[in-house]
Amino acid sequence: MSGPVLVVVERRGRDPVRSSLEAIGAARNLAGGTGLVAVLLGSDLEPAARIVASLGASKVITVPDRRFDTFHAALWAGAVVSMAQELLVSTIVVAGTTNGRQLTGRLAARWGAAAVSGVTEIASTPEGVLVALRPIFSGRAIQEVRLEGPRRVVGLRPNAFPEPDASGPVGTVEEHPVPELGSTPALGQRIAFEGAAAGAGPDLAEATVIVSGGRGLKAPENFRLLEELAASLGGAVGASRAVTDSGWKPTSYQIGQTGRTVSPQLYIAVGISGAIQHLVGMISSRTIVAINSDPNAPIFKVADYGVVGDLFQIVPALTAEIRKVRGI
Amino acid sequence: MEILVLVKPVPDPETRLRPNAAGTGLDTEGVKWVLAGYDESAVEQALLLKEAIAGSHVRAVAFGPAPRTEEILRSALALGCDAATWAEASGEQALDPLLAAQALAQACSTGPVELVLVGKQALDDEAGLVGPAVAERLGIADYGPVVDLRWDVSAGQFTFARAIEGGLERMTAPAPMLVCLQQAWNDPRTAKLQNVLKARRTAIDRAPALSAPSAPEAAASSARISGFRLPPPRTGAKMIEYKTPQEAAEKLVRLLRDEAKTLP
Ligand SMILES: Cc1cc2nc3c(=O)[nH]c(=O)nc-3n(C[C@H](O)[C@H](O)[C@H](O)COP(=O)(O)OP(=O)(O)OC[C@H]3O[C@@H](n4cnc5c(N)ncnc54)[C@H](O)[C@@H]3O)c2cc1C
Numbered sequence: 001m002s003g004p005v006l007v008v009v010e011r012r013g014r015d016p017v018r019s020s021l022e023a024i025g026a027a028r029n030l031a032g033g034t035g036l037v038a039v040l041l042g043s044d045l046e047p048a049a050r051i052v053a054s055l056g057a058s059k060v061i062t063v064p065d066r067r068f069d070t071f072h073a074a075l076w077a078g079a080v081v082s083m084a085q086e087l088l089v090s091t092i093v094v095a096g097t098t099n100g101r102q103l104t105g106r107l108a109a110r111w112g113a114a115a116v117s118g119v120t121e122i123a124s125t126p127e128g129v130l131v132a133l134r135p136i137f138s139g140r141a142i143q144e145v146r147l148e149g150p151r152r153v154v155g156l157r158p159n160a161f162p163e164p165d166a167s168g169p170v171g172t173v174e175e176h177p178v179p180e181l182g183s184t185p186a187l188g189q190r191i192a193f194e195g196a197a198a199g200a201g202p203d204l205a206e207a208t209v210i211v212s213g214g215r216g217l218k219a220p221e222n223f224r225l226l227e228e229l230a231a232s233l234g235g236a237v238g239a240s241r242a243v244t245d246s247g248w249k250p251t252s253y254q255i256g257q258t259g260r261t262v263s264p265q266l267y268i269a270v271g272i273s274g275a276i277q278h279l280v281g282m283i284s285s286r287t288i289v290a291i292n293s294d295p296n297a298p299i300f301k302v303a304d305y306g307v308v309g310d311l312f313q314i315v316p317a318l319t320a321e322i323r324k325v326r327g328i
Numbered sequence: 329m330e331i332l333v334l335v336k337p338v339p340d341p342e343t344r345l346r347p348n349a350a351g352t353g354l355d356t357e358g359v360k361w362v363l364a365g366y367d368e369s370a371v372e373q374a375l376l377l378k379e380a381i382a383g384s385h386v387r388a389v390a391f392g393p394a395p396r397t398e399e400i401l402r403s404a405l406a407l408g409c410d411a412a413t414w415a416e417a418s419g420e421q422a423l424d425p426l427l428a429a430q431a432l433a434q435a436c437s438t439g440p441v442e443l444v445l446v447g448k449q450a451l452d453d454e455a456g457l458v459g460p461a462v463a464e465r466l467g468i469a470d471y472g473p474v475v476d477l478r479w480d481v482s483a484g485q486f487t488f489a490r491a492i493e494g495g496l497e498r499m500t501a502p503a504p505m506l507v508c509l510q511q512a513w514n515d516p517r518t519a520k521l522q523n524v525l526k527a528r529r530t531a532i533d534r535a536p537a538l539s540a541p542s543a544p545e546a547a548a549s550s551a552r553i554s555g556f557r558l559p560p561p562r563t564g565a566k567m568i569e570y571k572t573p574q575e576a577a578e579k580l581v582r583l584l585r586d587e588a589k590t591l592p
Contacts, residue, residue, distance in 0.1 A: 117454075203493040233591075322581060
């Protein structure tokens with residue numbers, strides 16, 4: 001590979017999002033000796049830039065302009081491609097956030113690059129060809145894609161790459177004037193943000209642990225048990241459609257074919273039977289645990305570990321045990 | 329308003345997946361191709377807008393080989409789309425999302441572009457590259473993943489929400505724009521038999537042939553699919569034997585920590 005690798009870093013508040021740190025980790029391996037450049041767009045970038053510089057980026061470029069504070073794929077793609085051209089970049093790595101997924105295809109079309117998205121593993125051959133693996137068909141198959149050209153855009157899946165550690169030299173932070181954006185289309189406006197309840201823990205897409213509840217919970221107030229278990233693991237709570245259809249939890253909790261697709265390190269299915277429409281949304285999770293009173297529940301066919309029993313007894317015991325071993 | 333909705337034929341979700349002989353893709357022998365997943369939501373959203381906006385018109389646009397692409401355009405017509413455009417391609421070309429975007433953008437720009445709807449990703453390759461790449465080629469803004477899209481007549485703009493991490497980002501935007509739709513929070517309708525019959529007789533417009541990219545352009549943007557395999561089958565859960573809930577919890581935590589190594 002010839003030119004440096006560029007990572008687009010996104011923030012929530014003042015901090016880089018976890019998926020972007022994972023992207024730095026993945027890009028660090030790809031960059032080797034060619035250099036790793038991180039780009040941050042928006043206002044008040046300094047704190048996040050310092051963090052990124054300590055994690056292996058040889059250079060962190062900040063482009064301070066409030067126009068980037070709302071994500072517009074058209075605007076971001078314009079700026080990132082300009083930077084990539086100026087820095088003679090060979091590869092752009094984008095985190096698998098909702099913004100990142102919106103950016104990947106747009107960047108590729110604008111830059112005239114090859115692209116691959118939803119990547120869970122990637123390596124460079126000695127000839128500089130990138131070979132990426134990506135789950136497709138809801139995790140029922142794995143596709144291998146080779147990117148051979150001089151320009152490539154790589155979109156990652158969240159939770160697939162480790163966060164980098166802060167060993168090694170600290171990179172430089174440079175402020176860059178807003179690059180030439182080219183013609184930009186008419187853009188919309190953000191008018192409000194309806195956040196999930198404060199203190200609700202990480203978002204499903206980014207959570208490394210998800211505790212998910214089904215009809216077996218029997219009543220909405222019983223989700224407190226799952227919230228406590230999730231909190232003991234620093235995780236998020238999800239639900240089956242039986243739960244969201246009953247109005248026990250909002251639709252945004254729903255995992256499955258008509259809900260969210262998640263791939264955490266650990267997925268704990270509690271009182272969920274394991275209908276195919278649910279499984280497609282969580283089957284690529286690294287480890288799956290099922291807690292169900294029915295030994296014949298289909299969820300046990302896809303789980304790694306199963307506990308047959310009454311969730312109202314098992315879940316509190318599990319929460320207590322995890323608090324004990326994690327010292328909380 | 330002219331509403332364009334981009335659709336792609338995908339294998340029926342119930343299909344048993346098998347690699348082809350070369351191990352590079354799905355063995356498509358006997359596969360039933362359908363309009364499904366996010367594309368179905370996109371068509372439903374197009375039809376809801378059509379019902380809400382007087383004098384609007386929905387055109388379905390697809391890229392891909394015969395006969396499956398023509399068939400799913402007929403499905404879209406049977407659901408209530410007014411017209412359809414087919415950009416024909418080989419089965420091989422249909423696997424390339426950026427080539428698809430180029431052809432679809434070309435097919436869209438034969439008429440006025442005000443609103444383009446597309447599923448946030450296809451049910452099969454889950455690439456999610458086509459929508460944003462079409463928007464770039466058309467030189468219009470794109471938003472996704474979007475729910476709750478409406479046209480505000482008095483303000484002459486769209487209102488919608490992006491389902492992003494941590495909540496919903498409410499936005500307004502003018503035409504023209506492209507929207508990548510989140511899952512069916514709408515319940516897609518099914519086609520009535522009389523419309524299925526009518527759709528069989530509707531003429532499908534053909535998009536002009538894709539102008540061939542220059543050799544360096546083609547080389548630069550080429551991603552080659554070199555492998556397709558099935559993950560090792562899940563063999564069923566290791567069941568935890570226990571006498572008390574505490575014992576179950578202890579055993580499970582030990583396995584997660586020492587064997588799976590996924591306990592944070
Ligand atoms: C087009 C379509 C799309 C769909 N999309 C989705 C989707 O996106 N997501 C989704 O989840 N579903 C979806 N479904 C619905 C799906 O088919 C199932 O109906 C649903 O997943 C069932 O939810 P559940 O497992 O919570 O409930 P159930 O199937 O009723 O299972 C409840 C489970 O709880 C167990 N249980 C009961 N009491 C206890 C106890 N005390 N302790 C331990 N276990 C207990 C039972 O043994 C049972 O296995 C879809 C269906 C269709 C047709």
